[in-house]
Amino acid sequence: VPENTENGNGYDFVVVANRLAVNHVTNEDGTTGWERSPGGLVTALAPLMESSEGAWVGWHGAADDVLEPFDHGDMHLVPVPLSSDDIEDYYEGFSNGTLWPLYHDVIARPDFHRHWFEAYRRVNQRFAEHTAQVAAHKATVWVQDYQLQLVPAMLRDLRPDLTIGFFNHIPFPPPGLFAQLPWRHSVLRGLLGADLIGFQRASDASNFRRAVHNRMGYYVEDELIHVPLQSNAPDHGSPLVGFNADADRGTAVRVSTAPAAGVARLVEAKEFPISIDTATITALAKREDIIARSQEIREELGNPKTVLLGVDRLDYTKGIRHRMKAYEELLQNGSLSVGQVCLVQVASPSREGVESYRLLKEEIEQTVGRISGEYDTLSHPAIRYLHHSYPIEEMVALYMAADVMLVTALRDGMNLVAKEYVAARRGDDGVLVLSEFTGAADQLRQALLINPHDVDELKAAILRATTMDSDDASARMENLRRQVVHHDVRRWATDFLDRLGELTGSPSVKG
Numbered sequence: 001v002p003e004n005t006e007n008g009n010g011y012d013f014v015v016v017a018n019r020l021a022v023n024h025v026t027n028e029d030g031t032t033g034w035e036r037s038p039g040g041l042v043t044a045l046a047p048l049m050e051s052s053e054g055a056w057v058g059w060h061g062a063a064d065d066v067l068e069p070f071d072h073g074d075m076h077l078v079p080v081p082l083s084s085d086d087i088e089d090y091y092e093g094f095s096n097g098t099l100w101p102l103y104h105d106v107i108a109r110p111d112f113h114r115h116w117f118e119a120y121r122r123v124n125q126r127f128a129e130h131t132a133q134v135a136a137h138k139a140t141v142w143v144q145d146y147q148l149q150l151v152p153a154m155l156r157d158l159r160p161d162l163t164i165g166f167f168n169h170i171p172f173p174p175p176g177l178f179a180q181l182p183w184r185h186s187v188l189r190g191l192l193g194a195d196l197i198g199f200q201r202a203s204d205a206s207n208f209r210r211a212v213h214n215r216m217g218y219y220v221e222d223e224l225i226h227v228p229l230q231s232n233a234p235d236h237g238s239p240l241v242g243f244n245a246d247a248d249r250g251t252a253v254r255v256s257t258a259p260a261a262g263v264a265r266l267v268e269a270k271e272f273p274i275s276i277d278t279a280t281i282t283a284l285a286k287r288e289d290i291i292a293r294s295q296e297i298r299e300e301l302g303n304p305k306t307v308l309l310g311v312d313r314l315d316y317t318k319g320i321r322h323r324m325k326a327y328e329e330l331l332q333n334g335s336l337s338v339g340q341v342c343l344v345q346v347a348s349p350s351r352e353g354v355e356s357y358r359l360l361k362e363e364i365e366q367t368v369g370r371i372s373g374e375y376d377t378l379s380h381p382a383i384r385y386l387h388h389s390y391p392i393e394e395m396v397a398l399y400m401a402a403d404v405m406l407v408t409a410l411r412d413g414m415n416l417v418a419k420e421y422v423a424a425r426r427g428d429d430g431v432l433v434l435s436e437f438t439g440a441a442d443q444l445r446q447a448l449l450i451n452p453h454d455v456d457e458l459k460a461a462i463l464r465a466t467t468m469d470s471d472d473a474s475a476r477m478e479n480l481r482r483q484v485v486h487h488d489v490r491r492w493a494t495d496f497l498d499r500l501g502e503l504t505g506s507p508s509v510k511g
C-alpha cells in the first residue's frame, strides 16, 4: 500500500530516473530554489504529469543530502539520496566506469569491480523502494536508462500490481560484448521485470533479445520474450536444444525453441527512437533576439565564409578527437584556410570524477592548443573551444550560425544534437555530417553519413559539406526537417506509453 503521498492514494504515473527533473539553483538575491531541467525527456513527460497524477523519482545531484518529497509546478518530486560512497561506486563506478564503456562498444576499457556492482544493486533497491512507496495501486511506472536496470524486477517483487516500462537511452551491446559483464544475468533478470523494454534502434532491441535467448534460454518470438513464471528455471516444457554456461549463477540453462503455454509472462523488447522538443526549438529559431545573436556570433568569429560546429558532452564516445584530426589535416594540406573557415567546438563538462573523462579533457585541450597555435591569425581563430554548457537560447543561435554541423560519435544511443540542429535551421540550408554509429542515423538518412574512424572519409565529407550546392543542401535539409517535425519527443513518449497500455490492458497515460 503506497504511503507518504500527498493525496494518500499514491500517484498514477511515476517516472524513475537517475536524475530528478529539477535542478537546484541560486537566484540573484542569494535565495535558492528549484528549476525544471531543460532536457527533452522532462519536456516530454511534464505534460503527462500534469494531466495524470504524476511523480518523478530521482537523485537531486548533491552528495549526502536527504530531502523530503516536494512539489514543483504540477510535478511531485521524490528525491533519492546518494552518499559520497554511492556516487563513487554506483554513479561514477558501475554506471559510468563499467556499463557506459561496455555498452558503447568498449571504446574505453570497462572496469569490473565487485564492490561497484554491490553499490549498484543497493542503490537500485533504494530507487525501487522509493517508487513502491509513492505509486498508486495499478499505477504505470516508467524507469529510465542504464543506471537503473535492476529496478524493474525489484519493483515487480515489491509491487506486482504495477505496470512497468523501461527505456534504455544508450546502445545495448552485441551479445559477444555484453557477455563480458560478470553480472550479465542479474542485469537481464532486472530488465525483464518490465512489461515493455524500449531501445533507441532496432539493432539494440535485437541485441537484447539475443542476449536473453542465449543467456537465459527463454523463448523469443519476434519482439516478445516468454519469461517463465518460475523465472529461475528455463521453460521446462520446451525441447532441449542446447546448453549455455550461466557464469552469473554457475549453472547451465536450456535454450527454448517453443513457448510453454500458460506459464510465462510476456515481455516486449522493441525500438522507440527518442527525439527532441521540436516545437520549442523552431519557435526559438524565429525569435528576433536569437536571430540577431546568431549574426553576432558570426561577426565575433571574424565573418568566415563557413562556420563548422561541434556540440557534445565532453565524452570519449563523441569522436571529438577524430573530428579535430580531420579538421587539422584539412588546414595542413591547404584544403581549408583560416579566415574562410572556423570550427566552433562546444564541449560541456561531464563526469569529471571519472578518470577517462579527465584524460580526454587534457588530450582535447592539447589538440586545441596545437591547432590554435599553428593556424590562428590575429584577426581569425581556426578553432573556438568552449568548455561550458549554455542555455538552449544560445545553443539555437549557435545552430543558426553554423553552416555545417559535425556529429562524429563513435557510438551514440541517439544523438539529439543532430536533431536539434535540423530543427533550428529556418531556411532549408545547412549541412549535417552524421556518424552512422548514432541512433539518429537510422532516421536522418539524408545527412552526409560517415564512418568517423575513416579520417579520409570524414575529411571528404567536411569538404563536400562546405562546397555543397544549395539545391542539394536544401533538398536534404527539407527531408531531414520533415523527420524531426513529425517525430518529436512527445510522440515518442505517447508511442511508448500507448504500447505499454496495450500490452498490459492498463489505461494508458495520456497527455
Ligand code: G6P
Residues within 6 Å of the ligand: 018, 019, 145, 146, 169, 170, 350, 351
Ligand atoms: C546520457 C545518459 C543520461 C545522462 C546524460 C548526462 O544522455 O543517457 O542518462 O543523464 O548522459 O550524464 P550524467 O552522468 O551527467 O547524468
